[in-house]
Amino acid sequence: MPLRTADEYRAGLVDGRTLFYRGQAVPDLNAVPELRVAVDHAAHDFDLVADPAFRELAVTTDPDTGAEFSTYYKVPRDAEDLLERMRLIDASTAEGGTVVTLIKEIGTDATFALLRKLAGESCEKALAFHEHCRDNDLAVAVAQTDVKGDRSVGPSKQSDPDLYVHVVDQSADGIVVRGAKCHTTSSANADELVVLPTRAMGPADEDYAVAFAVPVNTPGLELYVSSYSGREHNDFEFPLSSGHKLLESLTVFNDVFVPWDRVFLCREPELAGSVALTFVEYHRFTAGCRTKPPLLDALVGGSALMAIEMNGVAKAGRIRDKLTHLISYSGDGARPSSRRWLLGCGRRWRRHRLPGPDDHQHGQVHVRQRVPPGPRVGAGLRRRAARHGPRRRRLGQRRRAPGAWREAPFRAASAHRPRTGCA
Ligand SMILES: Cc1cc2nc3c(=O)[nH]c(=O)nc-3n(C[C@H](O)[C@H](O)[C@H](O)COP(=O)(O)OP(=O)(O)OC[C@H]3O[C@@H](n4cnc5c(N)ncnc54)[C@H](O)[C@@H]3O)c2cc1C
Secondary structure (H helix, E strand, C coil): CCCCCHHHHHHHCCCCCEEEECCEECCCHHHCHHHHHHHHHHHHHHHHHHCCCCHHHHEEECCCCCCEEEHHHCCCCCHHHHHHHHHHHHHHHHHCCCCCCCCCHHHHHHHHHHHHHCCHHHHHHHHHHHHHHHHCCCCEEEECCECCCCCCCCHHHCCCHHHCCEEEEECCCEEEEEEEEEEEECCCCCCEEEECCCCCCCHHHHHHCEEEEEECCCCCEEEEECCCCCCCCCCCCCCCCCCCCCCEEEEEEEEEEEEHHHEEEECCHHHHHHHHHHHHHHHHHHHHHHCHHHHHHHHHHHHHHHHHHHHCCCCCHHHHHHHHHHHHHHHCCCCCCHHHHHHHHHHHHHCCCCCCHHHHHCCCCCCCCCCCCCCCCCHHHHHHHHHHCCCCCCCCCCCCCCCCCCCCCCHHHHHCCCCCCCC
């Protein structure tokens, strides 16, 4: 099957799935304006393949068959593949108004994890599922987070056994699962749902160590779409969320039958933790590293423009501090060497660059720092200044010519660099 168009994706969502929104059953997601925003947002990932500007990045050709498929489905084998995936997620997020689409990204994070962790027949089933989604150009969500209940005890010790999804029956054809997952992003507007364990488990939790995939319209699967940020947003007061948003749901498995060819893990508690964490590893790459820079670009760019052009407070130290913090956060984890990136910032500061239109593209918005000029000071004075804060002009010191510029200390950026990685 060729790559789908955005309209084909939208039409595929009307398939008899069981959705509820604000207490009402929703037969067609596209017909509810508040929900349609999320469908349209996700649809732009399908538009990318038709856009000549992104086609090379968004479409991959199978070297054996010559078939084209979405680059999201390309299993990363080396650093170049990861960089390519990074560029695609980056471009898609920027095109989506800084809101990640999470319609093929998260699903492939899960299939990559299954392919890496499973062996033998289970791995073959995971590969068949991955190829099914790739060849039919499907949108895939991931239900990992269980409702959980009392966090101090594991799944089998909960007072209600259905707080984690678990196997309640097994036959020659497949398994029956019951329970609930929560915060399932894009579930309502996906075609398939991958279900993964949420934590490490012991022998007592055997029934809960289960991973599988089902189409979203599977009987017994019920999605209660969150009403978070749910009212209609006008584009003046809500310039971003009026056009871009994600849906998430409470995802209930009401005795759902799953055929064996869709069951990747069943009653294998020793694998639950590593499958859960491997998905998280891939998903940190998607959500943590590459969706952050476009968002921070907008924050930094927007804040800088607001501060400089509108309010006339560009000189305020606390505002410069905050922008510096965001710039350094944006650099951290977003690039192989954030320190090298920050050094680049320092060099640009020295050239007194103002933010330009291109800077917003790549997390490289730079703020001109205008530091009050002072006399040349010796090492002693510098040490004192470091101990006692900003240096003030003292009696008898020469006043510099008004408007003279001095380079901003690079130290300011490195001092604010947060220790966190790309979490
Ligand atoms: C924007 C967004 C999108 C998401 N999308 C998805 C998705 O698509 N699919 C999906 O499956 N999930 C999704 N999630 C859910 C997310 O993965 C979970 O919220 C996250 O794993 C935390 O789980 P929790 O909400 O149950 O919090 P908890 O596990 O209850 O954690 C809350 C706090 O309690 C602490 N805590 C928990 N247990 C213990 C303990 N035993 N001892 C001490 N401290 C403890 C934690 O460290 C944390 O500080 C999403 C969440 C967000 C915010």
